[in-house]
Amino acid sequence: MPDEEQIPIWFFIGGILVVYGVLILGWxxxxxxxxxxxxxxxxxxxxxxxxxxxAVMIAFxxxxxxxxxxxxxxxxxxxxxxxTGAAQP
Numbered sequence: 001m002p003d004e005e006q007i008p009i010w011f012f013i014g015g016i017l018v019v020y021g022v023l024i025l026g027w028x029x030x031x032x033x034x035x036x037x038x039x040x041x042x043x044x045x046x047x048x049x050x051x052x053x054x055a056v057m058i059a060f061x062x063x064x065x066x067x068x069x070x071x072x073x074x075x076x077x078x079x080x081x082x083x084t085g086a087a088q089p
Contacts, residue, residue, distance in 0.1 A: 007070045014064025017057045025054025 028050030035041075 005070065008068040010064050010068040011070065014061045014066075014068065017061030018065065019061075021054045021057030021059075021061055023054075024050050024057065028054055 028048060031050065032048065
């Protein structure tokens with residue numbers, strides 16, 4: 001079992017951020033296409049915070065998913081160098 005590679009928690013956090021970002025960005029685009037009536041709008045509706053935050057969450061989530069993706073890192077390179085190296089005395 002020592003050859004098993006653990007998946008970092010940051011990879012899963014990045015995935016959650018991407019999913020939430022897509023949902024929020026999608027809702028923002030939907031509201032951009034069919035806006036709510038003026039009496040139902042929130043304060044500062046014109047800033048389109050949902051579109052901005054959705055894009056920011058997708059960017060950070062993508063960074064985390066790429067940076068901490070399984071199959072890369074020091075554990076994988078160390079185990080491959082041990083298997084190709086000469087026998088230890």
